Amino acid sequence: MTIDAPLDMRPTTAVPPAPANGLLTSPILPTLLNLALPNAIAMVGTTLVAVAETAYIGRLGTEPLAGIALVFPFVMLTQMMSAGAMGGGVSSAISRAIGAGNRDRAADLALHAAMIGACAGIFFTVTMLIFGRAFYTLLGGRGGVLEQAMQYSHVLFSGAMAIWLVNTLASVVRGTGDMRIPSVTLIGTALVQIAVGGALGLGLFGLPRLGMAGVAAGQLTAFTLGAIFLIWYLVSGRSRLALNFKGFKFQRDMFFDILRVGAVAxxxxxxxxxxxxxxxxxxxxxxxxxxxxxxxxxxxxxxxxxxxxxxxxxxxxxxxxxxxxxxxxxxxxxxxxxxxxxxxxxxxxxxxxxxxxxxxxxxxxxxxxxxxxxxxxxxxxxxxxxxxxxxxxxxxxxxxxxxxxxxxxxxxxxxxxxxxxxxxxxxxxxxxxxxxxxxxxxxxxxxxxxxxxxxxxxxxx
Structure with missing residues (x-):
């Protein structure tokens, strides 16, 4: 005859505890500094791109310099909306889901965020291609200056979706607490933009001198490559979110979760x-x-x-x-x-x-x-x-x-x-x-x- 062991003495299979979330437990200031440093490096790199662009546009002449001054506020608006405003809404929604222990929701939010970024990019493309000339004329653009602005604007905003996708997907990754990959991506994007924009704009290394269109093509090329890299990174399983495309469903509340912050911002x-x-x-x-x-x-x-x-x-x-x-x-x-x-x-x-x-x-x-x-x-x-x-x-x-x-x-x-x-x-x-x-x-x-x-x-x- 065998005697059953008491319930509390039976051997059990140990279940490993869930890994602790350092962003919820680590000392605040050191953690902030660790997260802020890569962001600062990436953002300074982005700022230096503006300096470099101004330098080689200056070599194209006075009219191109005046033309870029007309377009710059709209470029800045695109970047600030996609990276800081809507991007903040994306990071906020994903980080709140992770904090609540719901990683499946965070992964679904990432896919909804990508759709928002793509649609916003298309909206900017259509708006600037149709109304760009009217905007620049309102700001005082005339004659050759206006034509230089249009050369840059047409090329750049034809690919506004790439800019929105880079900043949206970077915000997805930041929402998981990973600041390194977005920063590396933005630094790489900046380097490609400087090299390709300068080469095509000024006709270096035997390439055709495309002027303002070439400068804009550099930015368009850089952000397209950046978007492709971030898509690959998220889909490949290397990120902290496991995206589930097969089980994905459109959910209105997820769009609302992002937009109630991002749209107001x-x-x-x-x-x-x-x-x-x-x-x-x-x-x-x-x-x-x-x-x-x-x-x-x-x-x-x-x-x-x-x-x-x-x-x-x-x-x-x-x-x-x-x-x-x-x-x-x-x-x-x-x-x-x-x-x-x-x-x-x-x-x-x-x-x-x-x-x-x-x-x-x-x-x-x-x-x-x-x-x-x-x-x-x-x-x-x-x-x-x-x-x-x-x-x-x-x-x-x-x-x-x-x-x-x-x-x-x-x-x-x-x-x-x-x-x-x-x-x-x-x-x-x-x-x-x-x-x-x-x-x-x-x-x-x-x-x-x-x-x-x-x-x-x-x-x-």
Missing amino acids: CLSPLQTVLTVLIFTKILAGYGTATLAGYGMGSRLEFLLTPIAFAFGVASVPMVGMAVGAGLVTRARQVAWTAGIAAGIAVGAIGLIVAAMPSLWVSLFTSDPGVTAAASSYLVWAGPAFAFFGMGACLYFSSQGAAKVGGPVMAGTARLLIVGGGGAWLASAGAPAWTLFALVGAAMVVYGLGTALSIRLTRWSK
């Missing part, structure tokens, strides 16, 4: 572009030297933006996973840590150039009028860079929590202050320094308004 790039366009139009009435000085000062602001974005993009999966797991207190700690770090990093540089503007201005000009205007801009706006950096970073953190309305409203306030206040000052004949001080005040309002909105908004799973 798309208002922020629109506000940024409008702010730049309106303020540039206002300053044009103050003369060439003042306008050039503002452009020189704002260029530094543009180069500092990747620092804030690096911390912000790094915070999205950390906040999203924490919210998905119900760790709302940790999610808020991540957001505040990222915002303060970005504010300190950007603000320190702002204070240095405000105290010694010649460190930056002397790199570009020795013209007394331009130097005076640029120095005045940095003196008045530089101390406010910290608030801009903090606000831009917290905007991304709020995407992780799917609570982006407040930061968008803060951006609206900045637009109204710069547009309305600038127009009033210009009509009153106020000196240029008052306009620069207004820009600084608008940055302070944006940063504090974003922080206040996050403080007052209830975050929950």
Whole structure:
């Protein structure tokens, strides 16, 4: 006769515990820095592409330089919408699903995100091919300058889907907490763009000199290759998400999960572009030297933006996973840590150039009028860079929590202050320094308004 062992003494098969999610348990600041570094490198690389493009377009002549100035706001809008706004919505939805332990949902969200990116790219292609000439004419494009802009625009926006797919799929991978692959992809894309665009635009190495069309073809080629690589990476099983094409079904709630963050966040790039366009139009009435000085000062602001974005993009999966797991207190700690770090990093540089503007201005000009205007801009706006950096970073953190309305409203306030206040000052004949001080005040309002909105908004799973 055999005697059954007591139930609690019977041998059992050990089930290995699920691997811990480091983004939910690791110390916040070191983890943020580890995630932010590859993003910063990739974004600086993207910025250097703009510098390189400007350099070899300058060799094509004055009209091409003026033409690219007309197209640039729309290129910037495409990039900011696909990478920062809708991309943030994609990373947010995926990271919240992973934080809640639902990787199947995260994989399905990735496929829905790809469809959104493809459709948005087609929309940009159709819009710019049909209305591009009207947009550039509205901005003042005429004659040869307009034709140069159209040569670049037609080629570039014919492949807008590639740009959207690269940034959308990179955001999918970032949503899993992997910042390395998106950064490597963007750096590779930047290198290909510089090499191919320069070679085709200037006719190097025996290639035909295609001018502006060749420069745009470089960007189109680079992003097409980047999109192909990211598709391969996600489909090959090497990513942290196992995509299931056979069991895929269209689900309206998944589109809504992405769009309720990404679509609202798309208002922020629109506000940024409008702010730049309106303020540039206002300053044009103050003369060439003042306008050039503002452009020189704002260029530094543009180069500092990747620092804030690096911390912000790094915070999205950390906040999203924490919210998905119900760790709302940790999610808020991540957001505040990222915002303060970005504010300190950007603000320190702002204070240095405000105290010694010649460190930056002397790199570009020795013209007394331009130097005076640029120095005045940095003196008045530089101390406010910290608030801009903090606000831009917290905007991304709020995407992780799917609570982006407040930061968008803060951006609206900045637009109204710069547009309305600038127009009033210009009509009153106020000196240029008052306009620069207004820009600084608008940055302070944006940063504090974003922080206040996050403080007052209830975050929950």
